[in-house]
Amino acid sequence: MPVITVHGPKMSKEQKAELVKSFTEIASKIMNIPAQAFTILIEEMERENVGVGGVLLADREK
Amino acid sequence: MPVITVHGPKMSKEQKAELVKSFTEIASKIMNIPAQAFTILIEEMERENVGVGGVLLADREK
Amino acid sequence: MPVITVHGPKMSKEQKAELVKSFTEIASKIMNIPAQAFTILIEEMERENVGVGGVLLADREK
Amino acid sequence: MPVITVHGPKMSKEQKAELVKSFTEIASKIMNIPAQAFTILIEEMERENVGVGGVLLADREK
Amino acid sequence: MPVITVHGPKMSKEQKAELVKSFTEIASKIMNIPAQAFTILIEEMERENVGVGGVLLADREK
Amino acid sequence: MPVITVHGPKMSKEQKAELVKSFTEIASKIMNIPAQAFTILIEEMERENVGVGGVLLADREK
Structure with a gap:
């Protein structure tokens, strides 16, 4: 310990x-x-698998 | 904040x-x-990576 | 499965x-x-344990 | 409940x-x-997405 | 790594x-x-903070 | 997004x-x-709720 988990974009x-x-x-x-x-764990999230303010990030570009 | 994480099936x-x-x-x-x-994070789980009641979901269909 | 985890305020x-x-x-x-x-897991977060935009929620009221 | 999440290698x-x-x-x-x-959730981590002691596992083999 | 997180009852x-x-x-x-x-992380959950099948564990005893 | 979760000691x-x-x-x-x-989420872990190398941190001081 400690364990730091990062949910973020592709890097x-x-x-x-x-x-x-x-x-x-x-x-x-x-x-x-x-x-x-x-220990650091990096979880690269697809834009289609993240919602902010009720909208998928993948739908925000439209 | 708040952050909601959903571990679920392919969608x-x-x-x-x-x-x-x-x-x-x-x-x-x-x-x-x-x-x-x-913020909502969606983690789509392979059936082979989930166990319920001691058995992989992928093995439950047999 | 599915498992939904909610990191949010006291409720x-x-x-x-x-x-x-x-x-x-x-x-x-x-x-x-x-x-x-x-299964739904609720994690009630102290305002002192959450940061948004680089600032603790607990420090935002100042 | 209980929910056990395993962040580990490819298996x-x-x-x-x-x-x-x-x-x-x-x-x-x-x-x-x-x-x-x-419920058990298995998250198989790429060596490039895990850091221990400040170094990516993927960089430890060099 | 690996990191195992256990969301479970008071122990x-x-x-x-x-x-x-x-x-x-x-x-x-x-x-x-x-x-x-x-590394193993144990998160002891209050029965009021866990839902199964749409009902809080704390409400299941009624 | 991104969301960074820190499981660590009391701070x-x-x-x-x-x-x-x-x-x-x-x-x-x-x-x-x-x-x-x-968004950064800080989870302060009791030493009794963390194991490293198969031993609780709380038992390591003995």
Whole structure:
């Protein structure tokens, strides 16, 4: 522990690597817990599988 | 916030749009929070990745 | 399955009962799955434990 | 309820069936709840979508 | 990784310790991953915060 | 969307505010999504409700 789960858009491997690195550094410092204890799970969501304000993101472009 | 996560079966885009619309309307009314504040995440689960009563859904058809 | 998780505000028992009833009816109809199969998990979040736009909800009232 | 969510590696159908069976048996006994009440959700994670100690699992093989 | 999240009833510390021990042993063997890599998160749910079949567990005793 | 869920230790309000601020800034930059779109959910876990390597954190101090 801690476990950080990110539900977000499709990302490149480089973006994910940077996100994992930066999140772990910041959270490790704030929580005063060694970086090694952190697990980060990235769930890339299709725009058709996310709704905001009652509308699918995939339908927002129309 | 609020965030509503739905782990369910494969659905068509129309089903997802309807689910997002209806859930947001109902929850907005019950919680007295503007629809715009709601995020809904849909996780479509393979039948092979869900167990009920100790058996995979994919094995229940046998 | 399906499992619906709601991260939202504190609610009264009546609000939760209504939310569970309505969500199950709607989702059961849309997904064509019997109501009995639905599990709904309600996670009531303290305003101090939710951030939107980089600010804790608890700090937004200031 | 209960709902058990497993974020883990790719697994074969046999591994998933065994995991669901064993988890349900053990948890049913420990919690004294009938096996039928248990839902298990398996989320197979790409190594590129998991970070441990600030590094993507996919980058750990280098 | 892996991360196993259990949404279930209130449990004693002994029950939780046994659940964590057994789940880790079983999953470690099935996934062929060292026990040390496993994180288990237990979310004890109030009966008023869980709905099954459209009814709160707390309302099922009536 | 995006939604970031943090399962971690008890934290002060100041720590949570800093975590929400920093995570949002970093993720907004990496994902190129406006900060306003980000929701962060913090779940503070009791040591008795977290297992690592098959042992409850609460039992690790012994």
